[in-house]
Amino acid sequence: MVQVKIPANAAGLNVPPAYLATAQAELSADQRMLLARKEGARRPGKDAGEAEILLRRYILGIIIADAEVRVRQALAETLAENPDAPRDVILALAKDADVVATPVLKLSDILTAEDMIAIIGDQASLVKMAAMADRRHVLPDVCLALIERGDADTADRLLRNPGADISEAGLHRIVDRHGELHDLQSSLVARAALPATVIERAIAVVSFDLVARLVERHAISSAAASKLALATRERATLGLTSGLPAECMRTLAEQLIAEGRLTTSLLLRSLCLGNLDLAIHVIAIRSRLSIDYARGRLMEGDNTELKQLWLGAELPAKLLPAAKLAIAIMKETSIEGMKWDAAFFRSRIVQRIITGVAALSSEFGDDDIKELLAVAAGGDVQPQDFMPDGARAPG
Numbered sequence: 001m002v003q004v005k006i007p008a009n010a011a012g013l014n015v016p017p018a019y020l021a022t023a024q025a026e027l028s029a030d031q032r033m034l035l036a037r038k039e040g041a042r043r044p045g046k047d048a049g050e051a052e053i054l055l056r057r058y059i060l061g062i063i064i065a066d067a068e069v070r071v072r073q074a075l076a077e078t079l080a081e082n083p084d085a086p087r088d089v090i091l092a093l094a095k096d097a098d099v100v101a102t103p104v105l106k107l108s109d110i111l112t113a114e115d116m117i118a119i120i121g122d123q124a125s126l127v128k129m130a131a132m133a134d135r136r137h138v139l140p141d142v143c144l145a146l147i148e149r150g151d152a153d154t155a156d157r158l159l160r161n162p163g164a165d166i167s168e169a170g171l172h173r174i175v176d177r178h179g180e181l182h183d184l185q186s187s188l189v190a191r192a193a194l195p196a197t198v199i200e201r202a203i204a205v206v207s208f209d210l211v212a213r214l215v216e217r218h219a220i221s222s223a224a225a226s227k228l229a230l231a232t233r234e235r236a237t238l239g240l241t242s243g244l245p246a247e248c249m250r251t252l253a254e255q256l257i258a259e260g261r262l263t264t265s266l267l268l269r270s271l272c273l274g275n276l277d278l279a280i281h282v283i284a285i286r287s288r289l290s291i292d293y294a295r296g297r298l299m300e301g302d303n304t305e306l307k308q309l310w311l312g313a314e315l316p317a318k319l320l321p322a323a324k325l326a327i328a329i330m331k332e333t334s335i336e337g338m339k340w341d342a343a344f345f346r347s348r349i350v351q352r353i354i355t356g357v358a359a360l361s362s363e364f365g366d367d368d369i370k371e372l373l374a375v376a377a378g379g380d381v382q383p384q385d386f387m388p389d390g391a392r393a394p395g
Contacts (some may be wrong), residue, residue, distance in 0.1 A: 036063045040078025060089050064096075066159040072100045074351040080107040094119060098127040107321075113139045120145045126154065132156035144173070147248040152178040159187035161193045171198040179205040196244055197251045200237055204261060234266045244277075246291055253281035264316045271319065272350050278321065279315065299327060309313040325352050 026033070039059055063075045063178065074338045076093045076335040079085040080103040090110045094101050105111070105119070105128055116132050120142075131140065134157055144168045148156050155174045158164040166174075171194065178184045184365070188202050237256075244252065256262040262282065276298065284294040287309065297305055303324060310320050329349050 001370055012258065029068045029070055032063075032066060032068065032071045036066075036071050036074040036080045038332065039063060040075045040082065043084050057086055057089075060086065064089065064092055068098060069097055073103075076100045077103045080104050081109075085107065085110060091115060094128075095123070098125055101125075101128050102131045106134050106137075113142050116142050117145045120149050124149070126151055129154045130157055133164065134161060134294060136163045140165050140167040140170065143167065144170045147173045147177070152181055152184055154317050156181075156184050156187050159184065159191050162192070168195045168198065172201065175201045199257045200252055200255060200261075202260075202343040203237055204259075221383065234263065234269055237261075249277055249281050250285065250291070253278060253285055257282065264319065267316065267319055268322060271322045274326060274330060274349065276323075276326060276330075279310075282310050282315065299330075306360065322349075325349055 039056070042056065045299065060075070063071060064087055067071055072093065076096070079090065079093065085108070090104055090108050093104045094108070094111060094115070105116070118395075120129060120132070129146050130153060132138065133146055133150070133154050138146075138158065138161065141162055143158055146158060147166075148169050155178050157219075158166055158170075159174065171188075174184070174188065175198065184201060185205070194202075253262075256266075267279060270276070276295075280295045280298055283289065283298065284291045287294070289297075294309070297309055301309070306324060306327070307320060310323060311317060315323075326349055329352070
């Protein structure tokens with residue numbers, strides 16, 4: 001039985017008998033739940049006096065002290081969206097058992113970001129964290145705290161919640177902690193307006209997972225599966241570079257360099273698509289030049305200057321002929337006044353690379369040439385291109 005003593009400053013208040021009976025547990029749990037909902041839904045008028053406010057707080061104190069969790073849950077459910085609920089009562093409910101706290105943590109606008117971060121830090125309840133992740137609006141600091149302390153389900157809820165303001169740092173932490181999970185990958189990809197650096201990292205995670213599944217499902221070697229996965233990732237990465245603002249493109253280039261994903265084949269694919277931005281940003285970063293200066297020198301300089309810039313930025317020497325070709329074809333297209341067409345450019349440069357640059361084509365094996373031809377055709381390498389004769393994927 002829960003004993004609630006009327007405080008001294010509540011003496012003389014006209015406490016309804018039903019609530020006094022509740023304090024002595026003389027009513028059934030169902031009866032007390034009805035009273036809790038009634039009191040939780042009450043909204044004092046604008047002209048409520050001090051005595052009325054004190055009486056209400058006293059009654060709420062009786063309900064919060066009830067030993068029956070269903071009674072406290074009933075109060076939480078009705079107070080959760082009540083803007084007039086006392087702040088200390090909401091905080092008490094938010095720190096209560098999970099089933100009591102959930103509606104308040106999910107719906108109450110009285111809770112501040114600091115309140116929620118404190119609860120996340122003090123209580124390791126995944127149920128409470130899930131409720132906070134589902135709020136209509138979740139501020140960046142709260143998101144980051146949930147990502148750090150919560151599990152994959154918490155992170156997935158945040159990703160699927162359009163009202164969750166997840167910072168770029170928070171998104172990177174999700175990839176760090178849970179990037180290998182398929183459901184979470186899907187939620188990450190579906191989220192609107194992801195930073196390019198986050199997309200690139202997600203692509204990398206998905207690609208390496210694809211390697212394991214290909215090796216298991218198809219009769220292909222690990223080396224061949226790795227090559228296919230790399231091609232898939234690089235194709236997607238190049239999709240990020242189209243139309244990116246300069247600052248975002250620089251960040252993406254820095255990430256590719258720092259994490260060792262600026263591969264020769266990625267650069268070659270970029271050149272084959274007539275996309276020089278990646279090479280330009282790498283040159284600018286490694287040579288400590290401005291983007292505009294690097295672009296101007298690359299496009300307007302002679303072959304000697306191009307070579308100095310290319311090799312000075314530690315770009316693969318064997319791609320230098322391809323870079324020269326890409327720049328030459330872009331200039332030709334401009335001079336001829338032709339409408340820019342990426343598919344035409346792609347076909348034109350790849351055919352020239354394969355047939356007209358012996359120094360380049362001699363550096364690549366049959367698989368490399370196969371990939372270039374696929375790029376020229378607008379497609380890409382498929383799993384069957386690496387499968388032994390007669391091998392079939394299981395049905």
